Amino acid sequence: MKLSRAIPLVGLAAAGATAAQAETITVATVNNNDMVIMQSLTDAFEQSHPDISLDWVVLEENVLRQRLTTDIATGGGQFDVMTIGTYEVPIWAERDWLAPLDDLPADYRVDDLLKSVRDGLSDDDGTLHALPFYAESSMLYYRKDLFDDAGIEMPEQPTWEQVRDWAGQLHDPDNETYGICLRGKPGWGENMAFVSTLVNTFGGRWFDMDWQPQIDSPAWQEAIGFYVDLLNDYGPPGASSNGFNENLALFSRGNCAMWVDATSAAGKLYNPDESTVADQLGFAPAPVAKTPKGSHWLWSWALAIPASSDSKDAAREFIAWATSQEYVDLVGEREGWTSVPPGTRVSTYENPNYQEAAPFADFVLNAIQGADPKDSTLEPNPYVGVQFVGIPEFQSIGTQVGQMVASALTGETSVEQALQAAQRATQRTMERAGYFD
Amino acid sequence: MTTARTKSMSAAGSVPKATPSPLFAALSSRRLWLTVLGWTVAGVIFFPIFWMVLTGFKTEAEAVADPSLVFSPTLDSYAEVQSRANYFHFALNSVVVSFGSTLLALLIAIPSAYAMAFLPTKRTKGTLLWMLSTKMLPPVGVLVPIYLLFRDVGLLDTRTGLTIVYTLMNLPIVVWMLYTFFKDLPKDILEAGRMDGAGTLQEVWFLLLPLTLPGIASTGLLAVILSWNEAFWSLNLTSSQAAPLTAYIASFSSPEGLFWAKLSAASTMAIAPILVFGWLTQKQMVRGLTFGAVK
Numbered sequence: 001m002k003l004s005r006a007i008p009l010v011g012l013a014a015a016g017a018t019a020a021q022a023e024t025i026t027v028a029t030v031n032n033n034d035m036v037i038m039q040s041l042t043d044a045f046e047q048s049h050p051d052i053s054l055d056w057v058v059l060e061e062n063v064l065r066q067r068l069t070t071d072i073a074t075g076g077g078q079f080d081v082m083t084i085g086t087y088e089v090p091i092w093a094e095r096d097w098l099a100p101l102d103d104l105p106a107d108y109r110v111d112d113l114l115k116s117v118r119d120g121l122s123d124d125d126g127t128l129h130a131l132p133f134y135a136e137s138s139m140l141y142y143r144k145d146l147f148d149d150a151g152i153e154m155p156e157q158p159t160w161e162q163v164r165d166w167a168g169q170l171h172d173p174d175n176e177t178y179g180i181c182l183r184g185k186p187g188w189g190e191n192m193a194f195v196s197t198l199v200n201t202f203g204g205r206w207f208d209m210d211w212q213p214q215i216d217s218p219a220w221q222e223a224i225g226f227y228v229d230l231l232n233d234y235g236p237p238g239a240s241s242n243g244f245n246e247n248l249a250l251f252s253r254g255n256c257a258m259w260v261d262a263t264s265a266a267g268k269l270y271n272p273d274e275s276t277v278a279d280q281l282g283f284a285p286a287p288v289a290k291t292p293k294g295s296h297w298l299w300s301w302a303l304a305i306p307a308s309s310d311s312k313d314a315a316r317e318f319i320a321w322a323t324s325q326e327y328v329d330l331v332g333e334r335e336g337w338t339s340v341p342p343g344t345r346v347s348t349y350e351n352p353n354y355q356e357a358a359p360f361a362d363f364v365l366n367a368i369q370g371a372d373p374k375d376s377t378l379e380p381n382p383y384v385g386v387q388f389v390g391i392p393e394f395q396s397i398g399t400q401v402g403q404m405v406a407s408a409l410t411g412e413t414s415v416e417q418a419l420q421a422a423q424r425a426t427q428r429t430m431e432r433a434g435y436f437d
Numbered sequence: 438m439t440t441a442r443t444k445s446m447s448a449a450g451s452v453p454k455a456t457p458s459p460l461f462a463a464l465s466s467r468r469l470w471l472t473v474l475g476w477t478v479a480g481v482i483f484f485p486i487f488w489m490v491l492t493g494f495k496t497e498a499e500a501v502a503d504p505s506l507v508f509s510p511t512l513d514s515y516a517e518v519q520s521r522a523n524y525f526h527f528a529l530n531s532v533v534v535s536f537g538s539t540l541l542a543l544l545i546a547i548p549s550a551y552a553m554a555f556l557p558t559k560r561t562k563g564t565l566l567w568m569l570s571t572k573m574l575p576p577v578g579v580l581v582p583i584y585l586l587f588r589d590v591g592l593l594d595t596r597t598g599l600t601i602v603y604t605l606m607n608l609p610i611v612v613w614m615l616y617t618f619f620k621d622l623p624k625d626i627l628e629a630g631r632m633d634g635a636g637t638l639q640e641v642w643f644l645l646l647p648l649t650l651p652g653i654a655s656t657g658l659l660a661v662i663l664s665w666n667e668a669f670w671s672l673n674l675t676s677s678q679a680a681p682l683t684a685y686i687a688s689f690s691s692p693e694g695l696f697w698a699k700l701s702a703a704s705t706m707a708i709a710p711i712l713v714f715g716w717l718t719q720k721q722m723v724r725g726l727t728f729g730a731v732k
Contacts, residue, residue: 026677031691039521055677058522058688063672070673074581076588078676189692244692249501274498274695 025080025311025318028057030064030301033268034134034341035083037331038322044330045321052314061189072097077308080315084130086120086300086373087388093129099305099312101128101319108320112345114365117300120373120384131323135300135343136264137286137367138197138387144282146170146177146257160201160226160287163258167234170257179234181256182227185243186406188398193297193387194260195405197286199223200294205377206389211435213426215401216419223289225415228408240409252277260286262299263367266360267338283360285367294376296367297387300343343368393433397426486708493702500697514702518689524706527685532710533596534671534681535664538603539657542611545604547653550615551641555627565616568609576606576669587674596679599671603664610663611656618652619645655725658718665711682707 029035035058042054057079059067064083071078072092084092092098104110110118110128117135122128140158147154150169155162167179183194196206204219214220231239236250244261248268251259252275259265272278286296303319305312321327325347331340337357340348342364348354349365358364376386384390388398401422408418430436492500494510518524553561583602584593592598622645630644646653668683675684686707689700715722 028676031688031696036521056522057676057680057684059672059684060687060690061692063687067673070580070584074584074588076584076593078593245695249695253502 023051023311023314024053024055025309025314026055026057026078027081027083027318028059028064028068028079029081029083030061031058032061032301033339034301037335037339038133041327041330041334045318049317049321052317054318072306072308075308077306077310079306080309080311081319082304082306083133083301084304085302086298087385087390087394089121089130089302089304090123090384090390091392092304093123097307098129099307099309099316101131101305101316104128104316104320108324109347112325112347114344114346114368116298116369116371116373117344120298120300121302130302130304131319132300132302132344133323134264134341135298135368136262137298137343137364137371138194138261138296139263139266139286139363139367140284141251141259141261141265141269142282142284143254143257143277143280145280147282154282154284156285157292158284158287160198160289163260163287164226164230164234167230167258171234173237176255177257178236178250178255179257180230181236181242181247181250181259182231182239183243183247183261184231184235184240184406184409185246186240186399186402187243188388188395188402190243190402191405192398192402193299195224195227195402196387197295197297198227198289200377200386201287201289201291202226203290203378205379205381207381207383207430209380209382211382211430213423213430215426216423219290220419221415224405224408224419226289227405228415231409232411240406251275263360263364264342266364267342267358270338270358270360283363285363291378292370293372293378294386296371298368298371298373299387393429397429400425400429489701490705491701492698493705495698495701497695497698500701501695514698515706518699518703518706522685522688524685527680527682527707528710530596530599530675530679531665531681531683531707534599534603534679535661537596537600538607538664539660541600541604542607542660543653543657546608546611546615546656547641547646550612550619551645553612553616554619554622555624565613568612572609580673584673593674594676594678594680598674599679599681602670602674603667606667606670607660607663611660614656614659615649615653618649618656622648651721651725653725654718654721658715658722658725662711662715 029038039056039058042056046053065088068079068082068084070076072082089098093100113132114135117132118128121130121132140163142154147166147170150166152166152169163180169179170177171179183191185191199205199220202219202223204217204223205214208214236242236255242250244265247256247259247261248265250256251265252269254277266281266283269275269281270278275281288295303322305315305319309315323344325345328340328345328348328351332351332353337351337353340354342348342358342361349361355361371386373384373386373390385394388394404413404418404422404425407413408415413421491506493514494512495508496511496513499505499508553565587593587598592601626648627640627644630640635643665681666683668687671681671683672687675681686700686703689696689703
């Protein structure tokens with residue numbers, strides 16, 4: 001009798017064990033190259049963690065952002081791991097939407113994470129709310145062959161004025177070589193990411209210490225005027241519809257003499273399969289004007305665990321693995337060292353394999369370390385973020401202002417009109433959000 | 438007309454071979470023009486799809502290079518797309534959800550359209566318009582309430598949940614179309630049936646449905662296609678288990694790096710089933726859409 005009772009119990013326990021073995025976590029991510037590699041390494045993770053299996057939801061960045069915001073704001077609990085950026089992490093953490101990551105395994109080596117990147121993902125007490133998957137800054141790419149032919153030497157720190165002169169010298173539209181390519185496609189993460197750094201280095205800022213918008217200030221006028229003239233005089237035709245991808249395609253086909261954009265493009269431009277200018281690629285720090293502050297951005301894609309997840313422990317194991325040094329080594333061995341996720345760990349930059357494969361490594365490291373989201377403008381500002389403002393309202397403000405800047409670029413409105421309209425719109429949004437009356 | 442004829446006769450006089458009658462010439466040139474116009478419109482509509490299919494067979498670099506018809510086709514993009522996501526999982530969800538929601542919508546819409554067409558009250562018109570007005574609200578306006586409801590009843594990321602939403606989404610159009618088809622049916626036929634002792638159910642089953650089958654079929658086909666292509670709800674209410682082909686396509690667009698060839702390959706695979714389905718049912722479709730146009 002006792003035995004027969006015990007048997008079903010054993011059976012139940014066994015069933016329980018298999019259920020625990022099949023703990024599935026749903027990972028939401030974007031379709032960027034580094035994430036595609038992460039997805040392709042699912043097997044490696046599942047082999048080393050047999051009690052966890054991964055389910056992927058891969059979406060386009062804007063769709064993903066909307067999808068995740070809906071889910072996290074309503075506590076939907078559809079995802080166990082979310083891929084989010086430096087912009088979302090502090091805002092979501094403040095609302096207690098993200099699980100704090102204070103009990104990471106000892107071998108994770110939090111102090112190996114680059115400080116500026118780590119700061120962007122921690123709250124004021126230093127508690128991490130997301131782990132950095134890869135990070136990027138911005139820098140100047142140029143064509144060495146064109147520069148050599150024209151007898152131009154790239155200084156250690158170029159200025160925007162120099163860049164304009166060079167662009168004029170190298171602009172050759174008849175041969176489809178344009179002096180400079182820059183982002184023009186409207187959007188807070190598209191043209192405004194670049195434009196914000198330009199405004200920063202021209203001495204401007206988004207808001208003063210009382211959260212009053214400063215978009216009609218002389219610094220903005222000067223920066224946007226410079227941007228519009230530069231791109232209209234020496235840029236490719238239809239620049240207002242070019243975002244990161246379009247410019248990447250233009251530069252890698254040899255249509256741009258210079259391009260200022262994300263450091264994450266370096267790996268792609270260095271890859272001869274994707275780029276016809278791989279052997280002529282030069283790079284320099286992002287140009288400066290009045291101040292070096294905020295002249296290059298800081299962005300990281302990070303993995304976070306929503307507070308609504310039912311499988312937080314398994315999710316923590318996964319994100320610790322995907323952002324670990326072990327993972328970097330795994331990608332380096334399997335996919336080649338130029339493909340490792342950049343910008344997160346000091347150890348990556350100390351790795352001789354990486355140094356050899358990625359000659360741009362030091363530039364990227366310096367750019368990332370030199371970007372300070374808490375002190376990014378000449379005059380003091382109340383916000384965190386170099387190329388964005390860390391408040392929930394910024395997505396709509398940034399995109400709206402981006403559209404107005406784009407209309408100045410196409411000549412639909414004058415720079416002055418565009419900035420006045422942008423100032424008014426931003427003021428209204430901020431007033432409605434209760435930053436001032 | 439007369440002048441034309443005299444002219445052409447004089448022309449015929451000078452040329453030994455008889456030319457076709459001017460009426461025929463005018464007609465055939467008009468027909469020719471109409472044919473040309475028809476093909477042009479069809480070409481313009483079809484071109485993006487043609488280009489998409491073509492791009493799916495290019496490499497990523499060729500896909501963003503200057504448009505060209507000459508290239509050596511490759512299946513790389515298809516292989517890559519399949520290695521990153523299991524197409525059949527998404528396709529099955531699409532099939533189940535589109536056909537399920539269409540069946541459900543027809544089940545609800547046939548009785549209601551019947552009631553409105555044959556037993557109208559003074560509020561019928563208003564009801565119909567009100568139903569249609571729900572289509573005028575942008576779906577994002579009700580996203581959060583529906584998301585919360587679905588969360589609480591556990592319908593997020595389930596085929597059942599998506600089927601319900603698609604049914605509700607298509608219901609107004611389905612009712613409207615069926616209502617128009619039913620209205621065109623002479624009431625006398627149904628009355629004759631009733632005289633012979635048919636009940637309401639028999640009347641619907643043996644008379645109404647067979648007589649309006651082309652209309653019902655084309656309504657159903659339209660509902661299937663609308664559900665198949667729907668991208669807002671499918672992206673927002675599903676994550677991994679119930680995600681249909683629209684979510685599959687969305688996973689191949691990227692703000693970083695080249696993706697056109699992969700996206701085209703994924704899109705081609707996503708539209709292939711519904712395209713084949715459309716071809717097979719083309720006759721029904723055209724018959725249904727012109728049903729009642731000529732009485």
